[in-house]
Amino acid sequence: MYGLSRDDCERLDREDPLGTLRGRFELPSGLIYLDGNSLGALPVGARQRLDELVRVQWGEDLIRSWNRHDWIGMPRRIGAKIARLIGARDDEVIAADSTSINLFKLLAAALRLRPRRRIIVSERTNFPTDLYIIEGLIELLGQGHELRLVHADELSDALDEKVAVLVMTQVDYRSGRLHDLAALTRQAQAKGVLTLWDLSHSAGAMPIELNAAGVDMAVGCGYKYLNGGPGAPAYLFIARRHLRDAQPTIAGWMGHAAPFTFAPDYRPAAGIERHLVGTPPVLGLAALEVGVDLLLEADLQLVREKSRRLGDLYLRLLDQECAAFGFEHACPHDSTRRGSQVAVRHPQGYAIIQALIVEGVIGDFRAPDILRFGLAPLYLRYVDIWDAVAALHRVMASQAWNKPEFKRKATVT
Amino acid sequence: MYGLSRDDCERLDREDPLGTLRGRFELPSGLIYLDGNSLGALPVGARQRLDELVRVQWGEDLIRSWNRHDWIGMPRRIGAKIARLIGARDDEVIAADSTSINLFKLLAAALRLRPRRRIIVSERTNFPTDLYIIEGLIELLGQGHELRLVHADELSDALDEKVAVLVMTQVDYRSGRLHDLAALTRQAQAKGVLTLWDLSHSAGAMPIELNAAGVDMAVGCGYKYLNGGPGAPAYLFIARRHLRDAQPTIAGWMGHAAPFTFAPDYRPAAGIERHLVGTPPVLGLAALEVGVDLLLEADLQLVREKSRRLGDLYLRLLDQECAAFGFEHACPHDSTRRGSQVAVRHPQGYAIIQALIVEGVIGDFRAPDILRFGLAPLYLRYVDIWDAVAALHRVMASQAWNKPEFKRKATVT
Structure with a gap:
């Protein structure tokens, strides 16, 4: 040889x-x-970006930086950049919270879009936190939902008209097995099942075409192949066709249609922003943006x-x-x-x-x-x-x- | 004059x-x-702390920093420091997520501790995001909970045996009115009502004695008087007597009893850690720690x-x-x-x-x-x-x- x-x-x-x-x-x-x-x-550049952020934006411009340096726009702006990495439109993605919290938010939103179905399907060897989140949400809601865990090769058989959502991680965190996102999404859609993909172990390392595949929702991690820094904010995707009907699960002020009117009643933002919750984590978002910008050059x-x-x-x-x-x-x-x-x-x-x-x-x-x-x-x-x-x-x-x-x-x- | x-x-x-x-x-x-x-x-020192974090811990030590620089311990370590600012024990507080998300998590946990009560009481002029979170959770759960909003002076009349939780912000974000945390907590407890205080506009600017007052739960913000930086992680408090029974609302891997065994089944950590969800936001936590350390000198x-x-x-x-x-x-x-x-x-x-x-x-x-x-x-x-x-x-x-x-x-x- x-x-x-x-x-x-x-x-x-x-x-x-x-x-x-x-x-x-x-x-x-x-x-x-x-x-x-x-x-x-x-990434080269992250240090300088953070130092400028801390010294000038936080230290000197203080509260004015929300406008002056567009801190307020970071979740949407960085989300729009991530959208280009995953085959999404710029109004379909925001950078926010952690992957686990985003999964919780989107899964609850997906279940509300399929109120008559009670089954959630996932893969037995899915990333554990994804399974914990699913089971925790089922218990919290107490509405008789059920998690159906199957082997990867049995997924298409497990999808039927009782299934509300298929929750999958595109790349298995241990074996590295890459699932066929397009085929599974197509099979799910044929049964009216919504798809919620976790892209944590794939985005940034390969092209992903969420819209071409007809994916409904997705989440992903900022600190792996996106090089966003330790504990970087995560992101979430909702296909444009669901933006109007997908309700925010955790109704925080950043998801309000007009957060700075401080109105007593919640009125969700029209678009993807309604899935924001609290004040954006500016330091983490700035580092994430450097990583994403670098990836966009490749x-x-x-x-x-x-x-x-x-x-x-x-x-x-x-x-x-x-x-x-x-x-x-x-x-x-x-x-x-x-x-x-x-x-x-x-x-x-x-x-x-x-x-x-x-x-x-x-x-x-x-x-x-x-x-x-x-x-x-x-x-x-x-x-x-x-x-x-x-x-x-x-x-x-x-x-x-x-x-x-x-x-x-x-x-x- | x-x-x-x-x-x-x-x-x-x-x-x-x-x-x-x-x-x-x-x-x-x-x-x-x-x-x-x-x-x-x-705070002087935040720039240097972040630069060292980025350059050495992220850049050179990379994944090893979770142990070598105790990234994994940050939510508990910084939580324990915040505990000293709010009259809590070091095993009752973690730094995590945003104030809004923590409020969501604790309110859901509190409602599960009072399964036969359906009323949540709050103040009509409470910080809007707190009200949004309450109403959003009620809608999500769909279990017939009801938000009873009253004027601050009518709070004690509004507390009765049907009330599960009193959700209050200690200082009104507009008028600056300081509520009597101890008296309201006492009145609530006399009716078996759990108290959940938002300390965002008070902690760091005055002594707070959560345990002396018998408070059940609290949340607060890292970027106001704690000087933790823009969008800093928030914190949450649960009194020790509830730690065993308060269930995690969002069951993520960081709240697992053994996160790094990657077990398929969720087993909540014994203590306050079970209310962690995703990977800790290391950059934000580091800046927050500088602010909290400075405050602890005063x-x-x-x-x-x-x-x-x-x-x-x-x-x-x-x-x-x-x-x-x-x-x-x-x-x-x-x-x-x-x-x-x-x-x-x-x-x-x-x-x-x-x-x-x-x-x-x-x-x-x-x-x-x-x-x-x-x-x-x-x-x-x-x-x-x-x-x-x-x-x-x-x-x-x-x-x-x-x-x-x-x-x-x-x-x-």
Whole structure:
């Protein structure tokens, strides 16, 4: 078998049409960061933007900045930019709150649009917080809704006329499996089922065409592939055809038709703004905007292509260099069915991830035995994949993972 | 009548035990800022804290910062600090989300603690978003709850055995009226009514003793007297006796007993953490912590005393200098019944506020005719009050407010 060399990877980097984007991030030297699907890297420009925001806008202009620097317009303005990343119109997206809270808001709104249906369908291995939110809302409402959890391959059978909403995450957070958003949405619509997609693990790493697919609602995260900073505000999408009828779930003043009249009665804003709740988190939104602006410079088709190649490269090098060490692929082989991450299984997964950190490679572990490596195409090089697999080889060949301090304990990674 | 002079105010400043705190804020020169009850000023140290956070914690340590810099502990750590400002225990408060969302979460939790009662009582002139949230939740639940709005003086009559929750803001956002938190809480408890207080316009400007008063729940804002920055995260309080039974309203992963096991089933954390929802907004929390730390250096009794004096001074100087111009006091005269703001009425209120801005004095306007001046005792001087009233005199004597560009239009101030 022809073996790939590090030189081959360097050549791929030289030919990479996205190669210059790496310089737009402040990356620590000596580190290979394969966790951009948990927290995206720091864009050059974010520091300056935040410092100007704090020093001038907060410090000097104070309350006047709501108008002078259009703080008040941030949720809509940044939402409109995110819309371009996910195939939405600029009046269909706002940046606000957290993904979990947005999911809660939209799911409740969706259920009110289907008052005679009582079933919510989702995938058994959906991101846990999405399942918690669904179950929590069902309990809160006490209206006899029911969550029907099925395996991914049984989804289309699970959709019938009793189902109100299908709640799906486009890319599985562990296996990296990429669901067919268009096909599932079409199947749901054929039964009158509303679709609510969580784009947290896909948006920013691939083109998404929500409107072309006829998606009804979506939410997503600001701090993964959007590089919006730790705990960045999230976003939500509602298709234009639902904007008039989708009621706000949490009726806060920022969703009022005229927030600054301080009227005693709530009158929802005409458009997507009605799903705003409290005062916008200005610091977080400013950092998010820098990340989104940077992403808008990239051609998402090229981003996707590179993402697939990085994943293919990782799996091929793993087979080439680490065949002796008992890894199993835990993600789809076919890159068209895989998100921007690879996952492999190993019984010592936790310890191996810890030992890799010592080697300067950051991935993460997901119980019980998954090593997960995020492949952020904007700032990763092909040679980083080579070096990451070489580090994995070192860790395995030397048994560097087999140390007491790498024993698994409850932790945050 | 003995008239106060600017010299008298300078003397008060020299004797002010809190006088040195002003230097701990970065205040724009030439500006008198009487809007700290809308957006608090920038603490010295916030810029550096954020820059270090962005550069080192986000940029270099990346995902490792959740442990290395205890991002994961921020909601509890900052909550525990806020607890010291409001007479709570450190396990009763978290910093999270927005005030409106926290109110939604706690009100729903409170209603579930009183399943047989259907009435929510609040004050007719409560902050509008609080009323919107209540009405929105009632509609969402569809369980026949009812909002009973009464005048502040009729509150105790409105509390009976059918009432589940009393929702109150401690200081009225327009008039500055300070409600008797202890007395109202006592009256509510005598009828088995839970109390949910919004401290947004009081915390940080006066001592608050939630536990001494027996308050059940509270929420508050991070960006007013806490000086946490624009759109700072808010906080919530639940008395320890309710922690076991108060269910999380929005069941997100950060409220899970073990968030990082990614278990498919939701199991609420034992304590106050179960009311967390999504990933903590790290940038906003860091800025908030700087503001809270600064406030913790001040003796809140002295803060309250100065706040009352600043208000008394403003009203006295207004009467002394501006008697000819038709202002009416719109806030309580008795400083023990007034929050840290004054309010006066004038038919040309909007234009006057605009003209004052040109004179370097920032207050704000609340329809239909209220001029509202916030008095943040940490960074305002007595002489600022003198200069603010002198500016008001100039605006009125010269009719500087009477210009076409100061005509009222929909705006954000």
